[in-house]
Amino acid sequence: MEKLSFRHATPGPLPGRKSQAITGVVASGNLEILLERVLEPTVCTVEIETPIRGYGDVWEAVIADFVARARPGGLRITINDGGARPDTVSLRLLQGARLMEV
């Protein structure tokens, strides 16, 4: 099990008022994401637990792109990974952010 942690500055809060959302499942090739609106609006943190070691730089790139695309200010995001591919992670993160906006 590898633990990764990223912290990004964001221009402002993610729109919407929802305080918490959970999406996905912990299954092989999939992942579960918990999103909580608990931080200052200019910060987003992402904590990852993954069974597959050695992909830190890919996670870093996926998270950085997600933050640039979704601007998820104020969110603490926790990922319980089941060995998902980067594209699945990326799609699930965007879906999670949309759930917080509605």
Add this chain to the structure above:
Amino acid sequence: MNEWRRERAAREARIEAGRAQVEGKAEGKVVPADRVVALLEAILRPGDRVCLEGDNQKQADCLARGLVQCDPARVHDLHMVQSGVVLPEHLDVFETGIARRLDYSYSGPQGARIARMLYGGQIELGAVHTYLELFARYFVDLTPNVALIAGVSADRDGNLYTGPNTEDTPTVVEATAFKNGVVVAQVNEIVDRVPRVDIPGDRIDFVVEADKPFYVEPLFTRDPAAMTETQILIAMMAIKGIYAEYGVRRLNHGIGFGTAAIELLLPTYGERLGLKGEIATHWALNPHPTLIPAIESGWVRQVHCFGSEVGMDRYIRERPDIFFTGADGSLRSNRAFCQTAGLYACDMFIGATLQIDLAGHSSTVTQSRVAGFGGAPNMGSDPHGRRHPSDTWMKAGREAGGVGDPSLMRGRKLVVQLVETFGDGLVPTFVERLDAMELARKIGLELAPVMIYGDDVTHIVTEEGIANLLLCRDADEREQAIRGVAGYTEIGRGRDRAKVEELRGRGIIRRPEDLGIEPLDADRSLLAARSIKDLVHWSGGLYEPPAKFRNW
């Protein structure tokens, strides 16, 4: 003997030798299954060109087992000219020396073993062809001396009913029977009268009643239950960014999950976009079970088929307005005609591949698997002989630009690669260098087995977006457009970010958000059918899936 009839005399000698072996045991042209080896040893000559019918789906398996059992001292050095290398027996003959040289098209199920045998030098490879190309060579320089084919039933005169999987049979028989060759057909049963005559009896020399029905590979069944949200997202982008954009009505789909997802999104997502009747109406396609919901919802006008698909026979019989059927009611497929249809009468080919390089060349060859091409290089190429316009074709032609008088501009076929950036086991789809080039170097091929050349590809669709290669004006733009949809592969991460954003600004790269696609919609609930059982329901119980797809 007349100088001009040597081949004819040789043919008569072979048939006489064959008849002698079954003397007293044959009834008309019908030979009992236990005489197959003796028959084959009598009619075959060393070095013969032989088509052992191995189609995409239908296999002359009884005759294949017979050929393997022939004495290599009598039958050897054959030159196999068949489209599909599918059964273990198709390669066993090369291990015993019965066969030496191979010209073929497709080797999906035997991809790993054929790769080992090519590396090991056990097979002398002519070329890996597209179907239409191999069929063409049957009439020019690869005409079979002997064809060993498969049908459902025959009468005692040899009139043959191929059933829904006619596939390659008419082409193989045409080339063999009319050029002094010998044709042996295996059938599941001998009948007094065949349901319809697919091959007239005077083209068949011997009929073998097989010990068991011929094997058909269910190649075109994709279980909706296995479809992922990533595949659904890609399918949504293709429908909105390509089908709708170009108004694609006449098309061919590959066999991957991505195109199956498109089929299942037509009655849901396509309906929501108001595209019914505007796209995907006329098809060159095997009868994909995943097309059933679109057919039942009135999206599809007609479908011509290369072959059939296991379990679809009853459904097809009940939908003669959609499919090509015989007087007996069953499907009439024909690979050569359908490939021609896909080449000249379709405005788009869309399918998957295993590797794409920075110029857009693609291949399904990897270091350990040689799957062959099948029809893809034919479907997935811009036919320069085309002379009829369509809105889709002309729009693509305009985007491709070019120099000279605009009134002499011609259209372009849309050739779309639909891929996920990573394949099974996190293997990247995008690569610096195709494995096909390494294979060509190792086994000394003059031509690397490239499935679709980059200059034929018009679009690449991945979960990250659509790259429109028609709009790229130089090699650098093309490379960055490809990198720009290559996701988190090494190729994708090696992009020039500023250039990719510039290409996005010009519409050469389009992201889901640029197309107005909501990521939350990429959900399995958008599929018209979410299981094989749903497909059975859509068909009104007419679709009868094979056992391996049943879990209820």
